Amino acid sequence: MRPTPTQRSLSSALLALSVFFAGAAFIPPANAQNELQEKVTFAKQMIAANQQKLHQYQWIETVQLTLKGDAKPPRQSLCKYAYDGTVSKTPIGAPPPPPSGGRLKKRIIEKKTEEMQDYMGQVKSLLGMYVPPDPQKMGQDFAAGNASLNPSPEAQQTAIVFRNYAQPGDLMTLIFNSAAAKVTSLTVNTYMDNPQDTVTLTVQMSSLPDGTNYTQQTFLDATAKKLQVTTTNSDYQMIGAQ
Numbered sequence: 001m002r003p004t005p006t007q008r009s010l011s012s013a014l015l016a017l018s019v020f021f022a023g024a025a026f027i028p029p030a031n032a033q034n035e036l037q038e039k040v041t042f043a044k045q046m047i048a049a050n051q052q053k054l055h056q057y058q059w060i061e062t063v064q065l066t067l068k069g070d071a072k073p074p075r076q077s078l079c080k081y082a083y084d085g086t087v088s089k090t091p092i093g094a095p096p097p098p099p100s101g102g103r104l105k106k107r108i109i110e111k112k113t114e115e116m117q118d119y120m121g122q123v124k125s126l127l128g129m130y131v132p133p134d135p136q137k138m139g140q141d142f143a144a145g146n147a148s149l150n151p152s153p154e155a156q157q158t159a160i161v162f163r164n165y166a167q168p169g170d171l172m173t174l175i176f177n178s179a180a181a182k183v184t185s186l187t188v189n190t191y192m193d194n195p196q197d198t199v200t201l202t203v204q205m206s207s208l209p210d211g212t213n214y215t216q217q218t219f220l221d222a223t224a225k226k227l228q229v230t231t232t233n234s235d236y237q238m239i240g241a242q
Contacts, residue, residue: 036149039158040142043174044135046181051132055081060235061089067119068226080239122192123220123229128164130188131203131215133174135188141165157184169195182213197224208236 058080065072122125127198141147141162150159156179165172170190176183186203199222206216220229 001037032149037142037162038149039149039160040147042161042178043133043176043183046176047133047183047223048135050183050213053210054214056238057208057214057236058210058239059214059233059237060092062228062232062234063120064232065116065120065123066228073156079233100198119225119227120229123222123227125197126190126192126216127220127231130172130186130190130201131218133172133183133186137165138162138174167191182207192222192225197222199223 029074058078061077061079062074063076064074076092078092079087082088102167138147138160141164144164146163146165148161148163150161150173152158157175157177159173159175162172162174167190170188172190173187174183175185175187183205185205186201188199188201188203190201191197191200192199199220201221202219203215204217205213207213215233217233218229218231220227220231222228
């Protein structure tokens with residue numbers, strides 16, 4: 001049985017209405033992409049400008065490492081940026097005393113010390129991939145289609161999620177306050193040696209009296225290696241200030 005003209009007109013009207021309402025609820029991908037690009041560009045500029053300000057400061061870094069449930073003595077360093085943009089660190093305090101006891105005991109202590117130094121080297125390399133975030137890598141991740149936006153207007157915050165940022169399969173979420181133009185926190189899901197050795201990294205940011213944003217504390221948890229590292233930055237002073 002063929003539909004009557006009235007039935008055909010009604011079907012066409014219903015189809016038109018469904019298309020209209022679907023279109024009203026649909027945000028064009030181009031608009032969403034433009035907003036994402038604006039946020040990424042803003043975050044890149046904000047981070048780059050803030051890093052320049054930090055080059056005027058020196059600070060104290062305190063590292064607390066727990067390996068296989070054994071808390072190691074905290075280590076402190078006086079830090080400042082070198083001319084090449086890297087952070088130079090000068091140890092503070094007396095070096096640890098040499099191991100005592102017999103040859104076997106000394107060898108065991110030396111082996112544990114070497115193990116800890118190896119882990120610390122890996123931790124330093126891993127932290128350097130994400131802290132501080134690299135504006136160039138952020139731009140490359142966006143260009144590759146690996147960035148997404150998760151705004152939270154009620155909290156005046158925006159989260160930008162970067163996938164495959166420093167390693168294949170990793171995930172970095174940068175949260176910043178647009179009104180204050182500051183990064184508030186950073187979370188990372190990554191790995192140490194291979195994807196099975198999962199590592200979570202939490203970074204809390206704070207501000208100096210002049211408004212400069214800095215990494216106040218990082219907490220790294222490498223579950224597979226039974227390794228936790230807390231790094232705290234404090235006592236910021238402008239270089240050359242009395």
